[in-house]
Amino acid sequence: MKVSDRIILLQETLKNEHIDYYMIPTSDFHNSEYVSGYFKIREYFSGFTGSNGTLVISHDHAGLWTDGRYFVQAQKELEGSGIELFCMFEKGVLSIKEYLEQNMDDGEVLGFDGRVVTASYALNLEKALCNKNIKFKYDMDIAGGLWEKRPAIPASPIMILSEEICGQNVGEKLTLIREEMKKHQCSAHLLTKLDDLMWLFNIRGKDIECNPVAFSYGYITMTDAYLFVQKQAVSDDLKQYADKWKITLNDYDEIEEFLENVTVQGRILMDEKSVNCRLYGIVKDSAKIINAPNPSEKLKAIKNPVELEHMEKVYLKDSVAVTRFIYWLKKNIGKTPLNEYSASMHMDELRREIDGFLDLSFPTIGAYKENAAMMHYEATEAVNKELKPEGMFLVDSGGQYMGGTTDVTRTIVLGEISDIIKKHFTAVAVGMLRLSDAKFLYGCTGRNLDILARGPVWDMGIDYKCGTGHGIGYILNVHEGPQNIRWRYAEDAKEAVIEEGMVMSNEPGVYKEGSHGIRIENVIVAKNSEKNDDGQFMHFDTLTYVPIDLDGIDISVMQPKDIERLNDYHKKVYDKVSSYLNDEERDWLREVTRMIGASDKL
């Protein structure tokens, strides 16, 4: 069935159900950023494959909202579907809320599956539409019911991580959570965010592609801890582990029933930004809800020394693989037939060989020439571009290892590139290195620092329509909060102060639709520098050590300090990586990490 036919079928069902507008976000019961097949309803009804997007369907219209990473891709994928694209956050483009405010008539009905919409989103929408007497119907998964051959919810076996890997056992972590609950004067805490649950219980799953999480819920009191997981995911080891730590294992499907019957003594802590509105609805009548970020969010973001030690090792191995990939690509380009997909597969193979490899941390982005202008492009075996000894190939990739999650991007020059592209490349490299070299006072958020990376790109009258960096999980999701590096925030967004031990990506870029895309991404970790009367100074250490392609550098537009930063970085790359390479690779690495000077012609 074509996408347009699926929409017509849905519209007919909506009419029968007396629903005027129906909203299909991209989410699961846990507000996960990436979702497993069962939850890809928006993709089924729109054909748009990006990781973020919301479809709103009325009886005679369908609109898709997505963010700057996907404008180009969505435009392509929506062709012929009849769906109107709404470019989120662009000037003059209605938000979903504004669209509904302007288009819904008094007394109409808005439908959605309440399990895949967060409480805060629904409450917000309710407020915005309150003047219009809009009815919300969210107890049915209407779109899901029309999906033929819908995949099942995955239930992979749950893995238990050792204390040697985690640095803290679940008992210690529960103590920290309970301390935070006390600060909020709460006696209970409902935790539904999957990566927070994995972190807290020192377990991992495989239920979402590239995200080592298991579908689960948690309910914590001052004395007890309940973990709700799928029956099929539970091994004897997990039962013993739960016994040891006095964790009650319940069935995943029983969470609603449990919440209906449990008696909360006092107040319950939950994050309305991640708890879905079905669960929120159950709890709100029986207990006083304290809406605050999950305490685990910040605790998880601040990596402990054991985690950081493992990450350093893992990042080095990962850097070696990416370095070897670049060597392989540079050597074979123009000689062996290569395309975006086959090259990406080779990158994945090199990574799979690494000791402790578990999975990719996201599907590798291998994008050639103008395809790299799509920030989250993914080539397939069927549709991809042949690589030639010209232009640039952007590879954004990462792995899940027993010891850390990686994320790295290099843009590799395959042959001739124009002077203007070199200037773009150089600005991106300079920005990335300036942010890595930042010195700042404790108290800064990503908003204070973003311009260090973005400035060189802004100076050319260019912007990249995304943040400069995101937090990175530990054997967990490649995107995590609360910290990030952006220059602007949604009105109600809380900005997180950068704390020692927080790990972030640093990935400025230039994206020119139809022409080229450049992104250079290292991962950095915040560390304390000196403390004096003026405060606690901080800096970043770098975890990623992969050469930055000197073929893309126009030294004439660099300041000596920027050249020094690049040389210093390359010296470290050589020092750390070279011993893991064969002679041929090492000779090459020596050449591509050579010191450059103002007098060099590159």
Next chain:
Amino acid sequence: MKVSDRIILLQETLKNEHIDYYMIPTSDFHNSEYVSGYFKIREYFSGFTGSNGTLVISHDHAGLWTDGRYFVQAQKELEGSGIELFCMFEKGVLSIKEYLEQNMDDGEVLGFDGRVVTASYALNLEKALCNKNIKFKYDMDIAGGLWEKRPAIPASPIMILSEEICGQNVGEKLTLIREEMKKHQCSAHLLTKLDDLMWLFNIRGKDIECNPVAFSYGYITMTDAYLFVQKQAVSDDLKQYADKWKITLNDYDEIEEFLENVTVQGRILMDEKSVNCRLYGIVKDSAKIINAPNPSEKLKAIKNPVELEHMEKVYLKDSVAVTRFIYWLKKNIGKTPLNEYSASMHMDELRREIDGFLDLSFPTIGAYKENAAMMHYEATEAVNKELKPEGMFLVDSGGQYMGGTTDVTRTIVLGEISDIIKKHFTAVAVGMLRLSDAKFLYGCTGRNLDILARGPVWDMGIDYKCGTGHGIGYILNVHEGPQNIRWRYAEDAKEAVIEEGMVMSNEPGVYKEGSHGIRIENVIVAKNSEKNDDGQFMHFDTLTYVPIDLDGIDISVMQPKDIERLNDYHKKVYDKVSSYLNDEERDWLREVTRMIGASDKL
């Protein structure tokens, strides 16, 4: 009477009045930043002369809270008073709110004069203390009643500005205000902020030193405008002017009575951050209050083309005076006896000679050597430091002219300075020039940009404990909102997006207690650059053209781009200023604005 005796007297009165804690902020009925003599009660009871500070007195304790600009000065001035200094915003130092929360006992009484405390401050305090059943008593000026020989409230004649000077008449401005009132669905607007009132009615006063404002209130409806001013301030011209624009003139003292009797049709707009709690209390029972910034705040901050044209001219004249001052100082140092005070007086004289001069925009800060570490130091004829041909002299000064308000700081090298001081000086100059040269997207606030100026100072492990820049009025207060350039904000502070036409200071610094202080300050105005698919880019134009002392520059720590920025700036200084100088001064200016290169020894 000594300060300590004044406090004892006040404490006795508090006991008699059954008040346990009494708060004396530094404010007037309009929450003005600077206050005229009548309102300097905090100074009378503490001896601390800084422009910001709050005294809290209980039966057995007195504490003074002030901000980073004044820590050094306050410590000095409080000596022997028995008053404890609380350094605001420093780690581990209680805020006033926290202090009261921790120290006040259940059921105690907190007193203050409700006319000098804003509604938002009082509401906030009420919330914080609500668990303790604290009673607020704010209908009496108890401290004021004990003040012997208290000065009167000034009432200088009100001046009317021409349309040629303002670029917009009061009718046009009222239309803009009423449009904003409509957006808030308000039919009335109570305006109590003095500079906003001056801007709106195109009038000026002289009631606060250096701030050309008249004590006044405004009440605007969709059809009427009421201006409350002191009888003695009203001339026949003002009466005619009011008639012409259909403005009803009322007596300043009648505002409370007026508000008690007026009937608000619907909702009233007022800024709880500037309306005092006495007036708030009168209005709140009779009308629905919409709390939002005064519409005039942003309208006033965005200078119109006529204002900007006048400012450019005025800033050039002002720059010439400062340049001539530097020449004079450099020529006479070591030859003529000079001290901080006499040198500052000479600066003021040069400014007074300028066509259109009305007043200083703040008392000139002339601070030598370690005195410059006090950000707002003011030398007096009695207490000052002799200038010698060594170290540095910081001069921060500005004027009120018919055509603009200026603010400029230069730190002038009088002789030998250490290498480390040169590095500090250079970092400050580099930071100031980098911020002036920023290119950024519309949507940025000062928080995004602050690090451009502060970064070079942070790189040395040093911070300056104040913002980098503040908005500047037009023939008005030298500090105005809503925009500013800071790296962090109070929790509830709104950050203003930088709009084309906003004028700001750019004044990074280094302050080393007991050693030296450096500040270099230009005034900049935000302008639109190119607009493209990525958004509206912006940049700053500079209004100030005064040489930056090359004797303080260590070129070895500058990047070529920073040297280029300094050279470009100095070329413009020479081109703009030289024709207003005599031959001797011009020869000197040519020398001190000479291009410098990496090979130069300075």
